[in-house]
Amino acid sequence: MPGVLGRRGMIFALALLAAAAVVAGGLAIFGRSPTAEIAPPLPTARAQPPHASKANENLVISVVGHVRSPGLVTVPSGSRVADALRAAGGANPGVDLTALNLARKLTDGEQLAVGVPAAQAAPAGSAAAASKIDLNSATAEQLDSLPGVGEVTARRITDWRTQHGGFSSVEQLRDVDGIGESKFQKLREQVTVG
Numbered sequence: 001m002p003g004v005l006g007r008r009g010m011i012f013a014l015a016l017l018a019a020a021a022v023v024a025g026g027l028a029i030f031g032r033s034p035t036a037e038i039a040p041p042l043p044t045a046r047a048q049p050p051h052a053s054k055a056n057e058n059l060v061i062s063v064v065g066h067v068r069s070p071g072l073v074t075v076p077s078g079s080r081v082a083d084a085l086r087a088a089g090g091a092n093p094g095v096d097l098t099a100l101n102l103a104r105k106l107t108d109g110e111q112l113a114v115g116v117p118a119a120q121a122a123p124a125g126s127a128a129a130a131s132k133i134d135l136n137s138a139t140a141e142q143l144d145s146l147p148g149v150g151e152v153t154a155r156r157i158t159d160w161r162t163q164h165g166g167f168s169s170v171e172q173l174r175d176v177d178g179i180g181e182s183k184f185q186k187l188r189e190q191v192t193v194g
Helices: 002-030 081-087 140-144 151-164 170-175 181-187
Strands: 058-065 071-076 111-114
Touching (some): 058 081, 071 081, 081 111, 140 151, 151 170, 170 181
């Protein structure tokens, strides 16, 4: 091959070959696409319910009447009357529980009367003041028995009582949501504050 190309041709051919080797080597080393890096695992945010603190809150219920262990019981939020009754040791043998709605959800600070007759409104013309329902100790069922008071209004009354530490006068019943002037006039003679 030196005879065909000559000395200069040989140098030129070697220079071209060297240049091609440098280019091929550069491409081999630097021409590769970078390897993909694996990202470290990122911490995940846990979705929390909007009222997470309320969901984990315990309820304190006053259980009175004919139960094995009357007094205050603590039950998880969302508990029902049956749960509070069970926490108080259950009803005494022979106690009629048909007046209690065992499936009703409880609210913090309410009183549950077991086997105790609910206070009844006095018949018209009767002077029996003892039949008035005490706003500070009445159960939701007792409040529900008042005219114009349903389950929702009874719950609002017990909630207001819990939030404000009780009623100091019957007139404060007007501050409860859902009790307007006409409903207050119907209730004022049938309730008391003890």
